[in-house]
Amino acid sequence: MSKKIYIETYGCQMNFSDSEIVASVMTSHHAKIAGSPEDADVILLNTCSIRDNAEQRVVNRLRALQHLRKRRPGLLIGVLGCMAERLKEELLEEKTPGLRVDLVAGPDAYRQLPELMADAETGQKAINVLLSADETYADISPVRYTPGGVSAFISIMRGCENFCAYCVVPFTRGKERSRDPRSVVTEARRLVAEGYREVTLLGQNVNSYRWKENGSGKITGFSELLGMVASVDPRLRVRFATSHPKDMSDELLHRMADHPNICKAIHLPMQSGSSEVLKRMNRKYSREDYLDRIAAIKRILPGCGLSTDIIAGFCGETEEEFEETLDLMDKAGFDFAFMFKYSERPGTRAAEKYTDDVPDAVKTRRLTAIIDKQQALSMESNRKDVGKTMEVLTEGPSKRSGQMMMGRTTCNKVVVFPDQGYQPGDYVRVKITGCSAATLKGESANED
Ligand code: 5AD
Ligand code: SF4
16 A cells, blocks of 8 residues: 655755655655645654754654654654754654654665665664765656646755854765756756746755766866756746855856846855854855955846845854944845854854854844844835836735735746736736835736
8 A cells, every 4th residue: 555655844945855856756666645744654854953943843843743643553753854864863762752753864865765664664763864975866856846836946966065164064964966967957858848937956055066077077067057957948947046155156147147047146145244253154255255246246247136144143253243244234235135043053163163152132132133134125125126127927826815926036026916817937027016125016017
């Protein structure tokens, strides 16, 4: 009898992409995807370790799921992804009473899931947290959550070797490795044939994508790969994330300018506006270097959408250093930001070398100031768009109102506009008539 698997995903886009690989591995072993945990024989949580609160969410969820065992004897609960890698056997040992996990698989062990499940069923220890130097799942065709969807992820590389001092990813996702460009292009072609209109190329640091061809020794870098994917179909929008400021080249910016279907949006995590803090973070660029990259983006791609990640209260951050972050935000003029309080992760360089010495209340105050600043910057950026007409790729009905559709501009701004019988995947020209800090509002300017 085929097993029903329920997969729940936490954390970054890469995890969502990995869950599609897990779904593919399992369905090709006769499993079915369940619609809810109540309906499943196996519940898999694909987890995130980036901050302590991300892990706490998963622990609470694991606790809440235990009652289903009473209803369904033989139910298996598994932990995948970064927490599997970070906590390893600890998860199987039921260190927290009543928090039972039957299966643990790290991000490079998903091909082994069917065997691990068989082991777990017979009560054996089911764990594989080996990290690989070459696994890219290139030959696995992901099973998409949203068949008939508009936008899909394509993972182009795995792992990270930058070892930013605060970050657990190099420990949980292992060595950086790139995927064969032909398999990336094949996947993009398949998505176009299935009706997708947008792909996002994913990696922890896509700018260091590098594929060396066996035999010829020819090297494909990220700019070339991006051009290859953009050439698959001029109607396919192409995005990518994430870029590291130290590797963001002018060549890439020119490549983006050359292809109208490469979206004009760059996610460039700044983390801090202080050169001293950036040095402690091991980011390998200074405040001036970051400003230089922002200037290059504005020069080569005028009007390009710009987003970032910012950490408040990293080890030793002084009031002056924090002020430099607010100042750099102003100078860059971000459209959007993900903003976090620093959370110490065991095993990272920061945890070993520095003291987490900014009091929580100070972190909170600084984070609030950063959020307020970003709110003002987003509002200012959106106000400038009022009156313009933009091409929007329709994603579906707006969450707030069924009469309205939502979609995104090339700059990755969300636009809400009246539904005039549009389908997800339609390109609509929208005249922007109003905005909030989070959304643009508009009306159709299609000429029919
Ligand atoms: N604490 C807070 N934020 C973190 N990030 C990564 N590690 C930590 C941490 N220990 C943030 C960074 C990164 C984003 C994905 O998460 O800003 O770019
Ligand atoms: Fe973490 Fe830095 Fe790698 Fe991003 S580049 S995943 S922040 S170590």
